Amino acid sequence: MSADFLYGIEVIINGLMAGVLYALVALGFVLIYKASGIFNYAQGVMALFAALTLVGIMEGQVPFGHLINAIFGTDIHHFGWEVPALLAILLTVLVMGLFAFLVQKFVFRHLVGQEPIILFMATIGLAYFLEGVGDLMWGSDIKTLDLGLPQGGSLWVEDLTAKLGGDDFYGFFIDKLDMVAALVAAVLVTGLILFAQYTKQGRAMRAVADDHQAALSVGISLNFIWVLVWSLAGMVALVAGIMWGAKSGVQFSLSLIALKALPVLMLGGFTSIPGAIVGGLIIGVGEKLFEYTIGAPFLGGATENWFAYMLALLFLVFRPQGLFGERIIERV
Amino acid sequence: MKTSYEPYVTADGRKIGDAMMDMRNITLRFGGVEAIKDISFDIREGEIRAIIGPNGAGKSSMLNVISGFYNPQVGEVWFKGERRPPMKPYQVSRLGIARTFQNIALFEGMSVLDNIMTGRLRHMKAGLLKQAVWFGQAEKEETENREAVERIIDFLEIQAIRKTPVGRLPYGLKKRVELARALAAEPKLLLLDEPMAGMNVEEKEDMSRFILDVNDEFGTTIALIEHDMGVVMDLSDRVVVMDYGRKIGDGTPDEVRNNQDVIDAYLGVPHGEME
Numbered sequence: 001m002s003a004d005f006l007y008g009i010e011v012i013i014n015g016l017m018a019g020v021l022y023a024l025v026a027l028g029f030v031l032i033y034k035a036s037g038i039f040n041y042a043q044g045v046m047a048l049f050a051a052l053t054l055v056g057i058m059e060g061q062v063p064f065g066h067l068i069n070a071i072f073g074t075d076i077h078h079f080g081w082e083v084p085a086l087l088a089i090l091l092t093v094l095v096m097g098l099f100a101f102l103v104q105k106f107v108f109r110h111l112v113g114q115e116p117i118i119l120f121m122a123t124i125g126l127a128y129f130l131e132g133v134g135d136l137m138w139g140s141d142i143k144t145l146d147l148g149l150p151q152g153g154s155l156w157v158e159d160l161t162a163k164l165g166g167d168d169f170y171g172f173f174i175d176k177l178d179m180v181a182a183l184v185a186a187v188l189v190t191g192l193i194l195f196a197q198y199t200k201q202g203r204a205m206r207a208v209a210d211d212h213q214a215a216l217s218v219g220i221s222l223n224f225i226w227v228l229v230w231s232l233a234g235m236v237a238l239v240a241g242i243m244w245g246a247k248s249g250v251q252f253s254l255s256l257i258a259l260k261a262l263p264v265l266m267l268g269g270f271t272s273i274p275g276a277i278v279g280g281l282i283i284g285v286g287e288k289l290f291e292y293t294i295g296a297p298f299l300g301g302a303t304e305n306w307f308a309y310m311l312a313l314l315f316l317v318f319r320p321q322g323l324f325g326e327r328i329i330e331r332v
Numbered sequence: 333m334k335t336s337y338e339p340y341v342t343a344d345g346r347k348i349g350d351a352m353m354d355m356r357n358i359t360l361r362f363g364g365v366e367a368i369k370d371i372s373f374d375i376r377e378g379e380i381r382a383i384i385g386p387n388g389a390g391k392s393s394m395l396n397v398i399s400g401f402y403n404p405q406v407g408e409v410w411f412k413g414e415r416r417p418p419m420k421p422y423q424v425s426r427l428g429i430a431r432t433f434q435n436i437a438l439f440e441g442m443s444v445l446d447n448i449m450t451g452r453l454r455h456m457k458a459g460l461l462k463q464a465v466w467f468g469q470a471e472k473e474e475t476e477n478r479e480a481v482e483r484i485i486d487f488l489e490i491q492a493i494r495k496t497p498v499g500r501l502p503y504g505l506k507k508r509v510e511l512a513r514a515l516a517a518e519p520k521l522l523l524l525d526e527p528m529a530g531m532n533v534e535e536k537e538d539m540s541r542f543i544l545d546v547n548d549e550f551g552t553t554i555a556l557i558e559h560d561m562g563v564v565m566d567l568s569d570r571v572v573v574m575d576y577g578r579k580i581g582d583g584t585p586d587e588v589r590n591n592q593d594v595i596d597a598y599l600g601v602p603h604g605e606m607e
Contacts, residue, residue: 195463198474199463199470200453200456200463200470200473200474201460201463202463203446203449203450203453204450204453206439206441206442206446207439207442207450209441210439210440210441210442211437211438211439211440213401213433213437214433214437214438214439215422215439215450216401216420216421216422216425217399217421217425217430217431217433217437217514218422218425218430218450218451218453218454218513218517219422219423219425219426219453219454219517220422220450220453221420221422222422228460
């Protein structure tokens, strides 16, 4: 096989890995949108906040340290202990659950039955509020997230695949972190699907996503389900935050990954979990492959910045409900 | 003011007990419109109680008050001898009051089986964590509830469509699935909002038979709204007649059909032509 062809395959594999992360972020959107019709602009900031909280807890940082010091004239920054990664992740999950509860209690409970645009505006407010809280709680400096996840290219894969090509091919370069991310995402998605299909709360969740009135009539508390869904979205955000944070540090630009999830949602549809996954993979592969075959040689590169949005635009024109979204049928 | 009833046994051997649901002086307003004006009536344990009246009479509103979808501005709702505070629909449902809707509210994207399983939610006690790890109790409960659901599927003769997504079913079957979901809750009181609307004669006969069987075999108390006078007169033990939000008649089918107010306001024809 020619080296060019093999490098193409490598591009596709790396695209798939990047797509997994897009899919994770998009999944958070889908969960909330399905259950409550809210397009949660704050999903990206939730990922940032979750990652900040995780790092803060692991390093034993005092929450609201700057605020406390400014008010009481103290000088405390750290508790002086370090929390093991697994425990810190559990604590962060609890924090995201608490966040879900507060959001439901103080914001969306009061907005039930409002226009989608109003709910959307509320999530924009929420996004900036959460960003501010994250800043106040954990400080605004860039943090490194070190969970001990493997990093760097996988020699094992390189050695194994080097034989495929001639002397000018050295094997596929695949980041270990990406492989971990793909694995974690697969486990998470499988878990979510099993939960939704086979448990009481999962069934209630699907029921609420389908018909609010009917759900009420069988004894499902909408508020409880919404808190549950926001918590799950928080957990998904945490996983996305960990993966992106481990890759490029926990910093405020992390919240912008939400924007990358938008084209994924256009492709996959806002209401489909498989859609979010496949959409993420298509965008991931598509933008890498486009850059490799057309972007870099002919267009001067950096097409990854806009390719996803162009693809989404094409989809909007020809298939507005996305690949797997519910068909839009207008009965007359 | 609450009247207590002597229990009795009907000609076909069903036991009718004391009042289970007692609505006292209910008034319901939407803005300036009074949908229900000072209505009192009760539903006795074990009976089939019909609510009839022309369109816009407030029948569905009354059912919505009982099931907690609306809270009346004036009046008291008594359930099983206790005054019920204002409640959310899901809380009412957990008391053992199940309902169906006039324009069918099913989970269209879910299978028939899953739809009916949602009716069992109030019988599933395992908490979120146990469910999440699928721990002993959760699995046992799922199996038990599946069995209960299968019995209802047999009872309503819908085995053939168990796995079909509800969205693909024809109207008559959807109505039956909705009844199945309500029954799955093993309710003490079953509220049916026009269970036979839009059905053909054959489907109506099936549905009538199911309603009678539910009442007879499970002893479920039933309150239903229906337009088809023949059906109402055949099915029900007692009938409430509403018109423009008021109660204009209350009694056995015979009493009601001979009540001059009812004939004037609602039937408009001598009852001989009605059947």
